[in-house]
Amino acid sequence: xxxxxxxxxxxxxxxxxxxxxxxxxxxxxxxxxxxxxxxxxxxxxxxxxxxxxxxxxxxxxxxxxxxxxxxxxxxxxxxxxxxxxxxxxxxxxxxxxxxxxxxxxxxxxxxxxxxxxxxxxxxxxxxxxxxxxxxxxxxxxxxxxxxxxxxxxxxxxxxxxxxxxxxxxxxxxxxxxxxxxxxxxxxxxxxxxxxxxxxxxxxxxxxxxxxxxxxxxxxxxxxxxxxxxxxxxxxxxxxxxxxxxxxxxxxxxxxxxxxxxxxxxxxxxxxxxxxxxxxxxxxxxxxxxxxxxxxxxxxxxxxxxxxxxxxxxxxxxxxxxxxxxxxxxxxxxxxxxxxxxxxxxxxxxxxxxxxxxxxxxxxxxxxxxxxxxxxxxxxxxxxxxxxxxxxxxxxx
Numbered sequence: 001x002x003x004x005x006x007x008x009x010x011x012x013x014x015x016x017x018x019x020x021x022x023x024x025x026x027x028x029x030x031x032x033x034x035x036x037x038x039x040x041x042x043x044x045x046x047x048x049x050x051x052x053x054x055x056x057x058x059x060x061x062x063x064x065x066x067x068x069x070x071x072x073x074x075x076x077x078x079x080x081x082x083x084x085x086x087x088x089x090x091x092x093x094x095x096x097x098x099x100x101x102x103x104x105x106x107x108x109x110x111x112x113x114x115x116x117x118x119x120x121x122x123x124x125x126x127x128x129x130x131x132x133x134x135x136x137x138x139x140x141x142x143x144x145x146x147x148x149x150x151x152x153x154x155x156x157x158x159x160x161x162x163x164x165x166x167x168x169x170x171x172x173x174x175x176x177x178x179x180x181x182x183x184x185x186x187x188x189x190x191x192x193x194x195x196x197x198x199x200x201x202x203x204x205x206x207x208x209x210x211x212x213x214x215x216x217x218x219x220x221x222x223x224x225x226x227x228x229x230x231x232x233x234x235x236x237x238x239x240x241x242x243x244x245x246x247x248x249x250x251x252x253x254x255x256x257x258x259x260x261x262x263x264x265x266x267x268x269x270x271x272x273x274x275x276x277x278x279x280x281x282x283x284x285x286x287x288x289x290x291x292x293x294x295x296x297x298x299x300x301x302x303x304x305x306x307x308x309x310x311x312x313x314x315x316x317x318x319x320x321x322x323x324x325x326x327x328x329x330x331x332x333x334x335x336x337x338x339x340x341x342x343x344x345x346x347x348x349x350x351x352x353x354x355x356x357x358x359x360x361x362x363x364x365x366x367x368x369x370x371x372x373x374x375x376x377x378x379x380x381x382x383x384x385x386x387x388x389x390x391x392x393x394x395x396x
Contacts, residue, residue: 003113004076004084008034009041011106019098022069022089025106028052028082036089048085051075055082057099059092072099078110123209125150130209130217136269147265158264160205161222163231164271166257166279167196169214169246188250192216195245199238219268222261232258235291243290255279256291305390313390320387322370333388335363336375340385344378 008025012034016023025034030049032040051058057074071089075082086103088095129150132143139147151158169192189210196216197208205221222228235256243253257279259271274294282292305313323329335353339360342349350357364375373380 003110003117004078005033007109007113008084009038010034011109012036015102015105019088019102021095021098022071023102024087024089025076026085026087028084030085033084045073045085045087047073048087051085052082059096061092072096074099074103076103076106076110078107078114083110122154125154126207127209129154129156130207130211130219133219133265133268134211134217134272136265144265155204156207157205157221161227161261161263162205162207162219162268162271163222163228163261164259164268164275165200165218165220166211166259166272166275167216167218167242167254168257168279169216169252169254189213191249192246195242199241217272219271228261232293239290254290255282257282258291258293260294304386305393308386308390316383316387316390317394319373320371320384320391323367323388324391326370332363332367332370335360336367336381336384337388339364339375340381344381 004025005027012023012025013036016036022036023034024032024036024040024045026045026048027033030045030052032043032045032048035041047058047060051073052075055075057072059072060070069087069089070092071087072092072095073085073087076084076086086099086106088099088102129147132139132147132150136144136147148158150156193208193210193216196218200206200218200220201208203221205223207219208216210216220231222231235258239254239256246252246254257275257277259273259275259278262268262271278292278294282289308316323332326332335355338353338355339346339349342352346357346360349355350360353360367373367384368375371384373384375381375384
């Protein structure tokens with residue numbers, strides 16, 4: 001068993017220091033893989049083969065051909081199968097009292113090493129599954145088959161509703177240097193990943209992994225109709241705990257992008273893309289919120305300038321260029337956008353923007369004069385709104 005081979009010499013050295021007796025460990029074919037006398041490693045130990053075949057303890061009372069030393073050899077078991085043999089060298093009547101104790105210790109260490117190996121393998125498979133899910137729509141048929149294999153091995157139900165959550169970690173705005181330069185990549189990543197699992201992983205259908213050094217991803221299962229509203233209520237508290245941990249240990253903070261609830265591999269891919277859109281839109285607005293939720297209508301509106309054909313963008317920019325050239329462009333543009341935000345309702349815009357109604361009217365008339373667009377017309381306002389958004393995207 002590879003696990004025993006990996007830990008055999010370490011076990012031998014640590015245990016022999018305590019017992020003060022030479023120790024050896026053989027594999028399931030009778031070859032020594034760990035020994036106090038390292039020159040014996042690789043030697044075939046015939047009594048060990050006898051132990052394996054009989055599945056019982058063997059006492060060696062005398063040296064034979066200088067390859068077999070006196071002592072006691074006992075079978076090492078894992079999942080009720082003999083995986084090797086423990087040998088303690090010395091007078092059998094003196095060392096036999098230690099055999100069962102050391103045997104139990106070695107078997108427990110094998111179990112622990114196996115659990116750690118399986119946990120690391122599961123984590124690696126989850127990482128691979130996540131990367132394939134977020135690129136699902138670009139995947140080949142073979143890659144899509146791999147997704148279902150990984151999900152089967154990990155016992156992840158691919159028909160469960162899930163929402164994708166992106167956690168982006170960055171230095172605080174007040175930071176004078178890039179603190180990530182001082183961090184050990186693997187240590188930081190593993191520690192943050194473990195903390196996120198404590199915060200988000202409630203069952204085996206919750207996937208928590210990472211995309212790169214500063215970006216982590218959660219596919220959170222939503223098994224009930226109220227699961228998503230319940231999650232949204234707790235997000236502020238969860239992010240507060242994450243930031244408290246990050247700021248205390250690393251002087252960094254996190255922002256969160258939340259997609260929508262989707263089902264199946266293709267849906268999970270959509271939820272990821274929507275979480276990324278929410279993050280991008282939120283950061284573009286540079287607001288104070290650290291949680292950015294995906295809203296399809298708002299996302300479509302915000303992303304509209306990026307989706308337009310280049311020729312159409314040029315026409316819009318030409319239309320709005322006289323306004324852009326004004327010294328008070330910022331004031332006029334923000335007033336117009338606020339007017340649109342409040343449904344082209346002067347009273348509502350005045351009340352919410354804390355600007356006198358007559359001032360808004362004056363500025364809108366000025367915009368109409370400059371652009372030759374009627375700000376009382378929905379169609380003209382739609383063109384002007386899109387043109388301003390195009391310009392803002394270009395200069396951002």
